[in-house]
Amino acid sequence: MADFEDDWNEESPTNFAPTFQSNAAGAAPPTRQYRGRTFRGSNRNSNNDSNWRERGNTSNSSGSGDYRRNYDGAGGRRDFKRDAGNKKVIYVPSNKVGRIIGKGGIKIKDLQFESDARIKVGDSNGNETDVTLTGTDDAISKAQQMIEKLIEDFKPQEKEEHDNKEDSGTRSKEFFKINENGDQVIDWDKLNAYHNQVQQNRYEKLPPIVKDFYKEDPAIAAMSDDEVKRWRLENYDIQVKRTFEDKPGLRKIPNPVLTFEQAFQHYPDILTEIYKQDFKSPSPIQSQAWPILLSGEDMIGIAQTGTGKTLAFLLPALIHIDGQTVPREEREGPTVLILAPTRELAIQIDKEVSKYQYKGIKSVCLYGGGDRKEQIKVVAKGVDIVIATPGRLNDLVLARHLNAINFSYIVLDEADRMLDMGFEPQIKKSLFDVRPDRQTVMTSATWPPGVRRLAESYMKDPIQVNVGSLDLAAVHTVTQKILFLEEDDKEPALFEFLNNMDPNDKVIIFCGKKATAVHISTELCVKGIECQSLHGDRDQTDREAALNDMVDGSVNILVATDVASRGIDIKDLTHVINLDFPRHIEEYVHRVGRTGRAGKTGISLTFVTRQDWGSAKELIKILEEANQEVPDELLQMASRFEAMKLRRDKERGEGSGGRGRGGRGGGGSYGRGRRDRW
Numbered sequence: 001m002a003d004f005e006d007d008w009n010e011e012s013p014t015n016f017a018p019t020f021q022s023n024a025a026g027a028a029p030p031t032r033q034y035r036g037r038t039f040r041g042s043n044r045n046s047n048n049d050s051n052w053r054e055r056g057n058t059s060n061s062s063g064s065g066d067y068r069r070n071y072d073g074a075g076g077r078r079d080f081k082r083d084a085g086n087k088k089v090i091y092v093p094s095n096k097v098g099r100i101i102g103k104g105g106i107k108i109k110d111l112q113f114e115s116d117a118r119i120k121v122g123d124s125n126g127n128e129t130d131v132t133l134t135g136t137d138d139a140i141s142k143a144q145q146m147i148e149k150l151i152e153d154f155k156p157q158e159k160e161e162h163d164n165k166e167d168s169g170t171r172s173k174e175f176f177k178i179n180e181n182g183d184q185v186i187d188w189d190k191l192n193a194y195h196n197q198v199q200q201n202r203y204e205k206l207p208p209i210v211k212d213f214y215k216e217d218p219a220i221a222a223m224s225d226d227e228v229k230r231w232r233l234e235n236y237d238i239q240v241k242r243t244f245e246d247k248p249g250l251r252k253i254p255n256p257v258l259t260f261e262q263a264f265q266h267y268p269d270i271l272t273e274i275y276k277q278d279f280k281s282p283s284p285i286q287s288q289a290w291p292i293l294l295s296g297e298d299m300i301g302i303a304q305t306g307t308g309k310t311l312a313f314l315l316p317a318l319i320h321i322d323g324q325t326v327p328r329e330e331r332e333g334p335t336v337l338i339l340a341p342t343r344e345l346a347i348q349i350d351k352e353v354s355k356y357q358y359k360g361i362k363s364v365c366l367y368g369g370g371d372r373k374e375q376i377k378v379v380a381k382g383v384d385i386v387i388a389t390p391g392r393l394n395d396l397v398l399a400r401h402l403n404a405i406n407f408s409y410i411v412l413d414e415a416d417r418m419l420d421m422g423f424e425p426q427i428k429k430s431l432f433d434v435r436p437d438r439q440t441v442m443t444s445a446t447w448p449p450g451v452r453r454l455a456e457s458y459m460k461d462p463i464q465v466n467v468g469s470l471d472l473a474a475v476h477t478v479t480q481k482i483l484f485l486e487e488d489d490k491e492p493a494l495f496e497f498l499n500n501m502d503p504n505d506k507v508i509i510f511c512g513k514k515a516t517a518v519h520i521s522t523e524l525c526v527k528g529i530e531c532q533s534l535h536g537d538r539d540q541t542d543r544e545a546a547l548n549d550m551v552d553g554s555v556n557i558l559v560a561t562d563v564a565s566r567g568i569d570i571k572d573l574t575h576v577i578n579l580d581f582p583r584h585i586e587e588y589v590h591r592v593g594r595t596g597r598a599g600k601t602g603i604s605l606t607f608v609t610r611q612d613w614g615s616a617k618e619l620i621k622i623l624e625e626a627n628q629e630v631p632d633e634l635l636q637m638a639s640r641f642e643a644m645k646l647r648r649d650k651e652r653g654e655g656s657g658g659r660g661r662g663g664r665g666g667g668g669s670y671g672r673g674r675r676d677r678w
């Protein structure tokens with residue numbers, strides 16, 4: 001997992017001179033815009049507040065120093081420079097200083113970033129602690145106001161706690177019960193009911209969500225059941241059903257649309273954007289997903305790589321954003337959340353989103369390794385769509401830079417991958433605060449038990465659309481070749497291939513480890529062969545540059561680890577080379593799926609050594625499903641592995657009765673347990 005998201009790496013926000021727009025020249029207090037609304041700072045003198053004692057003076061902001069205010073008098077942008085001379089010392093109750101500093105100092109960093117003042121916590125003299133604010137008058141005033149608000153927040157909360165002390169005492173007794181042994185234990189049913197009630201009260205204050213934007217085209221409505229069945233069969237055997245119980249009262253599953261117009265005829269601006277992409281027709285997953293999502297239903301989309309899943313959930317999201325009753329500038333936060341397992345996939349989705357301009361909708365991409373303060377700045381200006389990796393999303397929500405309560409359309413993209421990467425706790429945290437009446441979409445390449453569990457927890461009567469068989473399947477547009485060799489023969493075979501590449505060929509070489517990727521890319525450079533590399537040890541800027549170089553053709557060889565195995569969309573990629581067989585068979589499918597996308601064809605070349613025999617059986621299934629040639633060596637390898645397992649189980653059965661274990665690569669959710677069949 002070392003290659004994947006380290007989503008908690010933090011850049012501490014340095015002092016960043018915020019840009020304020022004033023409404024009028026003169027001493028208007030600083031303001032900050034969010035979605036066209038004005039959040040006004042205050043020069044309010046707060047010495048009448050019992051919590052406060054002020055001492056010291058602030059030098060005139062017109063004094064010399066490294067900050068100076070520059071009014072243009074026309075209410076335009078003011079450029080601030082910090083005046084080091086301005087200082088103000090305030091005193092706060094010592095028992096509340098922790099709230100100003102925050103966990104790991106994150107709060108005081110945010111206070112400095114938001115106010116543009118320097119904040120230094122001094123010594124406590126028992127009940128009070130001195131806090132020195134340095135900067136312009138406005139910055140100091142803003143910082144003081146923010147600290148005051150923090151304290152005030154504390155007060156009402158404190159007041160509520162104080163007021164409820166009695167009944168909270170009784171209430172806490174209410175959450176206990178005596179069990180059959182006479183012990184006092186927590187009454188979880190009562191506690192959960194109380195929590196749900198508190199959450200319910202929060203959500204009841206929110207505006208209702210408008211979800212149903214679909215007007216079925218008469219031609220689609222007129223399709224007979226047989227016509228629909230035949231269409232689905234002819235389009236990769238699409239299977240559509242309610243994932244869980246098809247309860248009475250649930251709507252009939254909508255028929256698939258066959259053209260873009262049948263889906264979006266009532267949204268001409270969307271059609272205009274689609275026409276710009278020069279697509280010929282919807283992909284199968286799009287044909288079926290669009291009527292479902294435009295109707296406001298929750299949906300699980302399981303389809304092969306490169307089949308247009310991103311657009312399948314994106315276009316309905318754009319219509320959902322524009323279709324809500326509350327004007328966008330009055331919403332407390334973004335409307336759509338798209339969670340992705342890796343920063344590369346998040347960036348990929350953001351690029352896809354930016355191809356479609358609709359009603360001025362704005363998106364932001366939040367991922368670990370990205371510029372945190374820049375991301376906060378963009379969020380503060382107001383966005384409609386947040387594309388994020390779970391760790392960075394939770395970081396900004398916890399730091400109160402992002403309000404999750406307003407998300408009404410959620411997408412968990414590559415949900416199986418997020419679970420494989422151990423993101424389930426982060427996903428739970430991300431969705432914990434999101435309103436339960438939201439619309440939720442999940443995409444996945446497979447349907448392992450973990451994804452099913454996630455769907456049961458976070459979706460409402462979802463409709464499942466499966467394009468192709470549930471069994472793990474590589475795209476049928478890729479010719480999959482297998483090469484059997486010894487470990488030491490891999491490099492010579494690789495360089496032999498690269499030396500004979502066609503100038504128009506574009507190839508990704510997948511390595512099992514970062515160290516191998518570094519070694520191979522170094523060897524290629526030494527041989528004068530231009531390449532780029534993509535793995536966890538490269539910083540974010542380099543990783544994005546590597547992808548861009550491949551996309552714009554500056555290089556045509558990318559040496560990568562599995563951080564690049566999903567979602568990366570390089571249009572004219574002709575080859576995928578698996579120098580090392582992946583640890584999980586799902587990654588084989590995702591790697592191969594980097595080529596042969598959007599209806600194009602591609603070639604994959606996989607180096608297999610005797611150590612990979614644990615994956616032989618699963619690989620055979622994938623090759624057979626895609627009507628590929630299955631080499632005899634692979635069949636023999638699978639037989640030998642099965643024989644070994646039987647022998648080992650027998651030996652263990654005679655010994656401890658334990659179960660035999662698969663070899664390398666026989667694992668992965670694909671290899672685990674019985675798969676749900678339709």
Ligand SMILES: Nc1ncnc2c1ncn2[C@@H]1O[C@H](COP(=O)(O)OP(=O)(O)OP(=O)(O)O)[C@@H](O)[C@H]1O
Nearest residue numbers: 279281282283305306307308309310311567569598
């Ligand atoms: N209807 C369409 N016709 C042709 N190309 C399309 C269509 N829809 C999307 N595409 C293009 O196909 C490529 C793959 O789309 P996308 O990345 O959404 O696939 P995906 O299923 O999400 O792949 P992955 O599983 O690898 O993430 C993109 O370049 C996209 O612009």
